[in-house]
Amino acid sequence: MDEVDRAIVAVLEQEGRISNSELAARVGLSPSPCLRRVRQLEETGVIRGYRAVVDPAAVGRGLRVFAGVRLARHVRADVAAFESAVMQLAEVRACHHITGSFDYLLHVEVADLAAYEDFHASQLASLPGVATVNSFVIMKTLDNP
Template sequence: MDEVDRSILAVLEKNGRISNNELAARVGLSPSPCLRRVRQLEEAGVIRGYRALVDPAAVGRSLRVFAGVRLMRHTRADVTAFERGITQLSEVVACHHITGNFDYLLQVEVADLPAYEDFHANQLAALPGVATVTSYVTMKTLSPDIPSRP
């Protein structure tokens, strides 16, 4: 991967819908070599896909919660059972296996606090091996690429 590939990736990370002609102009290539490089990056797995960033509030998920989860035991079977279960919960937007005070850090999006209470009690805490859940409610999200919600 060279500097041109890095430039292509930087542009695509900000706008995955950019036309090949515009992308080529921004990185200083003609369209054919630019498209060839993008396809090579896709085939190599460097570019894993493209997706829409949906405003959670617009689809009824205006409450974002980060939940730290500790497991009771760390056997392979317990970890596998938890991970299998967590991937089935549509409210979980991201799940990170981490070091520190928790075993997992989840990003959860739901309609409101009663919906999170229901999710916490009836789905998350009911997963195999869960010992504790510590929840952090998001008040505001700041990102250089995404305008924050009011």
């Protein structure tokens, strides 16, 4: 990646729906070479996709929680079973394998506290290999522009 590729990526991170001609103008290229570079960035996996950023509350997921999960054992089979099962849960928006006090940090979105209580009791705590779950309710998120 050169500086032009980095500029393309920076613009697309902020404005994924920008037209190719506008993108080209912003990074100092003509449209054809700009489009070739974007396609190359997509093909090599630098750009992994495009998506809408949705307000969770507007779609019935107003409560966001980080859940720290510790596994009982760290053998490959238990880890694989947990990872496979957790990624099947629609409420889990992201699952991060981390270091520190927890093995995984989950980003969970549900309608409200009652929905989280039900999710925690009926699904999360009963995932394969789970020893403990610590929940942290997100009160406010500050995003970088």
